[in-house]
Amino acid sequence: MSTKETVAPATGVTAAAADLQDERLLRDEGLAGAAKAFGRRVRAGDLGSLPVIVGLVVIWGIFSVLSPTFLSAASLADLLRQIAAVGPISIGIVLVLLLGEIDLSVGSVSGLAAAILGVCFTTLGLPLIPVILLALGAGAAIGLLYGLLFTRFGVPSFVITLAGLLAFLGLQLLVLGPLGSINIDFNSPIVQFVTVAFLPPWAVYLLSVVAAGGLLLSDLRRRARRRRNGLSVGALSLTVIKSVALLVGLLAAAAYLATDSGTIASFVFFVVLIVVMQFFTTRTRWGRSIYAIGGNVEAARRAGIKVNRVYISVFVLCSVFAVIGGLLSASLISSAAQSSGTGDVNLNAIAAAVIGGTSLFGGRGSIWSALLGIFVIVSITSGLNLLGFDPSIRFMITGAVLLLAVIVDSLSRRSRASHGAA
Numbered sequence: 264m265s266t267k268e269t270v271a272p273a274t275g276v277t278a279a280a281a282d283l284q285d286e287r288l289l290r291d292e293g294l295a296g297a298a299k300a301f302g303r304r305v306r307a308g309d310l311g312s313l314p315v316i317v318g319l320v321v322i323w324g325i326f327s328v329l330s331p332t333f334l335s336a337a338s339l340a341d342l343l344r345q346i347a348a349v350g351p352i353s354i355g356i357v358l359v360l361l362l363g364e365i366d367l368s369v370g371s372v373s374g375l376a377a378a379i380l381g382v383c384f385t386t387l388g389l390p391l392i393p394v395i396l397l398a399l400g401a402g403a404a405i406g407l408l409y410g411l412l413f414t415r416f417g418v419p420s421f422v423i424t425l426a427g428l429l430a431f432l433g434l435q436l437l438v439l440g441p442l443g444s445i446n447i448d449f450n451s452p453i454v455q456f457v458t459v460a461f462l463p464p465w466a467v468y469l470l471s472v473v474a475a476g477g478l479l480l481s482d483l484r485r486r487a488r489r490r491r492n493g494l495s496v497g498a499l500s501l502t503v504i505k506s507v508a509l510l511v512g513l514l515a516a517a518a519y520l521a522t523d524s525g526t527i528a529s530f531v532f533f534v535v536l537i538v539v540m541q542f543f544t545t546r547t548r549w550g551r552s553i554y555a556i557g558g559n560v561e562a563a564r565r566a567g568i569k570v571n572r573v574y575i576s577v578f579v580l581c582s583v584f585a586v587i588g589g590l591l592s593a594s595l596i597s598s599a600a601q602s603s604g605t606g607d608v609n610l611n612a613i614a615a616a617v618i619g620g621t622s623l624f625g626g627r628g629s630i631w632s633a634l635l636g637i638f639v640i641v642s643i644t645s646g647l648n649l650l651g652f653d654p655s656i657r658f659m660i661t662g663a664v665l666l667l668a669v670i671v672d673s674l675s676r677r678s679r680a681s682h683g684a685a
Contacts, residue, residue, distance in 0.1 A: 352370075362557050374604020380589075384451070403579050619631070643661060
């Protein structure tokens with residue numbers, strides 16, 4: 264039976280699925296139909312992750328031609344280390360952008376976390392776990408402060424976090440004291456985890472099977488829910504193809520990385536954070552509330568959503584993820600310094616979210632944007648470094664890519680509006 268049709272339980276009469284009874288919603292089924300539907304969405308401006316995937320392929324293609332070592336297993340392992348250090352910060356940025364807000368202080372908060380790690384763990388000799396909890400608690404307190412200022416006093420997030428950028432940069436310098444830089448023992452667990460801890464190949468292969476199986480199971484459960492509610496379910500073959508493609512891609516990547524040192528553990532940790540937050544933003548009431556508020560805050564409030572609570576929770580999470588990024592970044596270079604969290608940290612985190620496909624206007628995007636976007640940013644940085652370009656060139660190219668991403672977002676938003684899909 265075609266997925267366009269269901270059988271009415273009382274009469275046995277074949278009828279169209281509830282979401283396809285309106286002729287304006289009719290769509291073709293099967294793989295060919297899915298391809299046609301995808302084409303229509305692209306023409307209507309619903310580009311999704313397509314631009315960033317195409318851009319990443321182009322970037323990797325160019326750099327692999329200019330530098331034969333760019334795609335070597337050793338270079339990719341180093342690429343994944345850098346992604347794991349900066350990536351968590353971009354997760355928090357994605358969350359606040361989904362609300363249509365911004366946090367400009369994530370760099371300073373990450374630098375403060377690095378200072379706390381350096382002073383408390385190295386200088387004072389406190390145990391590592393309490394130090395990490397202290398840093399996370401400081402991040403949560405900062406996010407709570409932002410959320411309360413935003414919800415109680417109506418101060419724009421741009422102004423609040425800009426003030427926080429300066430204030431917590433000053434606090435970072437105060438915590439570091441006159442030394443200005445503290446070396447973290449390379450043999451400490453957190454430094455070892457970020458720099459030289461690799462998962463054995465069998466563990467990565469097992470995780471790949473779990474990831475592909477999880478995707479297949481999730482799609483099958485979604486199909487079952489839609490079928491119970493009389494909705495169309497699409498082609499089962501497409502679900503199977505996606506899962507198999509994911510499995511093959513992950514196994515191939517793991518096997519290639521295993522030719523050198525393997526898959527860095529900190530990158531796997533970052534991917535786990537992505538998966539967890541993707542689940543919470545897409546499969547929970549809290550996550551759906553974020554998208555609703557980002558789309559229309561007044562409509563969300565009238566629908567009964569606790570808007571202020573959602574704002575506060577997102578600001579808290581954004582600062583916590585900035586702390587995680589700061590701890591990982593400090594561990595990557597085995598140092599906490601006055602420059603920690605400064606420079607291009609803010610730029611890279613915000614650019615990764617936007618380049619990955621998260622809209623600056625709120626309500627559109629996904630946590631996967633952080634992963635895709637940070638791959639683009641770090642790939643550009645790594646490629647230009649291998650070619651010996653000056654950092655000034657890297658800043659200009661990254662800025663140009665960010666501007667291009669915003670232009671694409673604006674054009675696709677305008678296209679969706681003209682097609683009645685905004």
